[in-house]
Amino acid sequence: MRRHLTQELHNFIERGRDRQLRLAVTGLSRAGKTAFLTSLVHQLRHAGLEARLDLLRAAREGRLLGAQRVAQPDLGVPRFPYDAAMASLDGTPPHWPAPTRGISELRLTIKHRTRRARGLLGDTATLTLDLIDYPGEWLLDLPLLEHDFLSWSEAQQTTMGSERQRLAATWLSAAEALAPDDEADEGQLAEIASHYANALRASREAGFADLQPGRFLLPGDLEDAPVLQFFPLPGVREANRAELDALPETSVYKTLARRFDHYRRHVVKPFYREHFRRFDRQIVLVDVLGALNAGPERFEDLSRALSTLMRSFDYGKRSLMSRLFSPRIDRLAIAATKADHVTPEQHPNVVALLESLLAEPLKDLRYADVPVKALSLAAVRATEPREVDNDGQRRAALRGTTLEGEDVLLFPGDVPSRLPEHDFWARQGFDFTAFRPPHRDTPELPHVRMDAALDWLIGDKLK
Numbered sequence: 001m002r003r004h005l006t007q008e009l010h011n012f013i014e015r016g017r018d019r020q021l022r023l024a025v026t027g028l029s030r031a032g033k034t035a036f037l038t039s040l041v042h043q044l045r046h047a048g049l050e051a052r053l054d055l056l057r058a059a060r061e062g063r064l065l066g067a068q069r070v071a072q073p074d075l076g077v078p079r080f081p082y083d084a085a086m087a088s089l090d091g092t093p094p095h096w097p098a099p100t101r102g103i104s105e106l107r108l109t110i111k112h113r114t115r116r117a118r119g120l121l122g123d124t125a126t127l128t129l130d131l132i133d134y135p136g137e138w139l140l141d142l143p144l145l146e147h148d149f150l151s152w153s154e155a156q157q158t159t160m161g162s163e164r165q166r167l168a169a170t171w172l173s174a175a176e177a178l179a180p181d182d183e184a185d186e187g188q189l190a191e192i193a194s195h196y197a198n199a200l201r202a203s204r205e206a207g208f209a210d211l212q213p214g215r216f217l218l219p220g221d222l223e224d225a226p227v228l229q230f231f232p233l234p235g236v237r238e239a240n241r242a243e244l245d246a247l248p249e250t251s252v253y254k255t256l257a258r259r260f261d262h263y264r265r266h267v268v269k270p271f272y273r274e275h276f277r278r279f280d281r282q283i284v285l286v287d288v289l290g291a292l293n294a295g296p297e298r299f300e301d302l303s304r305a306l307s308t309l310m311r312s313f314d315y316g317k318r319s320l321m322s323r324l325f326s327p328r329i330d331r332l333a334i335a336a337t338k339a340d341h342v343t344p345e346q347h348p349n350v351v352a353l354l355e356s357l358l359a360e361p362l363k364d365l366r367y368a369d370v371p372v373k374a375l376s377l378a379a380v381r382a383t384e385p386r387e388v389d390n391d392g393q394r395r396a397a398l399r400g401t402t403l404e405g406e407d408v409l410l411f412p413g414d415v416p417s418r419l420p421e422h423d424f425w426a427r428q429g430f431d432f433t434a435f436r437p438p439h440r441d442t443p444e445l446p447h448v449r450m451d452a453a454l455d456w457l458i459g460d461k462l463k
Contacts, residue, residue: 020128021458022278024313024329027285028209028305029136029217032337032379034097036285037106037133038085039379041069042445043454044110050444055451058462063113065124072105073130080106080133089380089445093405094437099135102220103275106131112462127461132275137204137214140305141268142276142312144212149257150241152212153232159210159304161297167206168199176234180244180253189229189255196231207294210305215267227267230259272312281457282313283333288354289341289432292415296425303357303419310361315370332365332372333456334358339376339448340383341432342412343396350376352417373456378448382435400435408433 027033043051044067053059072079081104085097108129144152165172174192197216204211215222222228233256236244247253284306291302314328336354339347355362355374365372383400386409399409412432416424438446 019126019461020130021280021461022130022132023457024276024279024282025131025133025285026139026282026309026313027136027337028139028287028302028309029099029204030290031136031285031287033133033136033285034085034100036283036337036379037080037131038082038089038097039445039447039450040131040454041067041080041082041106041108042086043447043450044108045069046443046445050442052444052447053451053454055449056455056462057459058112059451061115063115064462065111065113067108067110067129070107070109072107074105078102078104080104080131082106089437090440093401094439096437100133101135101218104133106133110458110462115463127458129458134275135214135218137211137217138271139309140210140212140214142272143308144264144268145272145312147264149230149233149260150236150238150244152260153234153236154238156212156232157234159301161301163206163297164199164203164208167202168196171195171199171231172234175231178233178252180233180236180251181247182252184250184252184255189252190226193229193231197228207290207298209291209298209302210308213263215263222267227259227263230256230263276313279313279329281331282329283335283453283457284310284358285335285337286354286357287338288336288350288357289338289415291357293432296420296422299357299420306358307361310358315365315368330370331457332370333453334362334372334374335453336374336376338378338432340378340381340398340400341435342415343398344385345396346412346415347376349415349417353415353419356417356419375449375452375456377450377453379450380437381446381448382437400433401438403434403436405436 025033025037027036043053044064045051047053047056047059047064047066048062049066051059053064056064058064069082081097088095088097108131110127110129111124112127114123114125147155160168171192174195178192200211200216204217211217213228215228219225219228233253236253244253249255249258286302286306291299315332316328316330334354336350339350342350351374354376362372383398386397386399387394388397388409388411389395395411397409397411399407401407410433440446
């Protein structure tokens with residue numbers, strides 16, 4: 001108890017001195033959160049040695065001394081598996097770290113020299129950086145806090161396009177046969193909920209992102225629990241709220257509504273309260289190229305999911321009082337991941353496309369005067385840029401190794417600089433190849449613009 005109180009007092013003092021930051025690494029499933037966190041830790045630990053961080057000012061000036069992993073604040077949460085992730089990248093052959101399947105935390109202390117007047121180096125100082133990793137699937141549940149069962153059911157009907165309806169045909173057929181005032185049958189509801197979970201999994205495999213509830217995709221310790229035996233009810237409308245609310249407690253509608261409310265209060269709200277209300281900085285990782293590969297319906301689905309999700313975070317200016325008692329995100333980066341999967345001259349288009357994808361939330365953030373930076377990055381660079389001769393003309397290309405182990409030299413294709421029109425998809429498809437991590441002979445972990453991301457997110461605290 002005394003040790004816990006001592007740690008809490010230390011954290012309180014450090015936050016008061018603005019020497020402690022909580023970084024939200026936000027991204028949906030397969031956006032690259034685990035690779036990003038692994039690279040972030042590696043780059044800071046190797047600062048001044050093998051890491052190349054020229055775009056991080058403190059490193060460029062020789063003031064960044066490195067970082068160490070220290071005991072995390074919550075001993076009841078597993079530690080982020082950095083060593084296991086590095087073992088994957090160093091494997092024979094190298095492979096990407098395993099996807100996140102639960103909550104984990106990591107605390108870094110970053111040591112640097114302060115900068116005095118006229119560029120002279122001063123004393124050393126330490127910044128504490130807290131990082132949290134979590135399944136992207138669970139992140140999708142945060143917008144449920146804005147809904148009750150009726151509004152959620154109606155919203156799901158409007159977001160489920162033709163292809164998702166096809167993937168959910170078995171569930172839809174069973175759910176549409178239910179009437180809201182039917183007597184609830186526990187076995188029947190469990191079976192239909194199972195069909196709904198299967199439909200969500202099929203949609204994820206097909207490249208869709210806006211899938212709720214997220215725990216249906218990755219249940220964790222809630223596997224087979226009754227709290228996961230619900231689903232949106234087709235056909236219900238806000239206009240019928242009064243008569244739906246008057247139905248008996250044993251009806252299908254009231255039973256599903258009760259389970260939804262329990263899920264929202266006892267699963268989603270604690271997850272948000274314990275892990276998502278205390279962030280100071282945020283980076284949103286977006287697999288733009290994967291969405292382009294998947295086609296127009298999935299691309300629009302990703303845009304909608306991200307725009308809805310970003311409303312779940314608190315943004316605004318920080319002060320001493322807010323740092324101590326009501327943290328809010330005062331600086332944000334949005335990053336298109338896997339930038340090494342296209343040639344370097346395409347990177348500006350990737351960033352422009354990302355800004356178009358998140359146009360509405362970015363307008364709100366800029367209106368609130370929250371600094372935002374858009375960039376493209378690769379947490380672990382898997383390719384090398386090359387040039388090839390094409391009928392006497394030099395053309396950009398990439399050299400890398402596919403996930404299947406084939407060494408290739410290719411031009412992945414052009415990236416549009418704005419949201420594609422519907423006829424554009426018919427004229428031009430996208431086929432960006434997925435690559436395995438590079439084989440390394442040195443401790444250096446190659447990247448694309450990780451240093452720029454770090455400079456934006458924490459560089460102002462390394463002065």
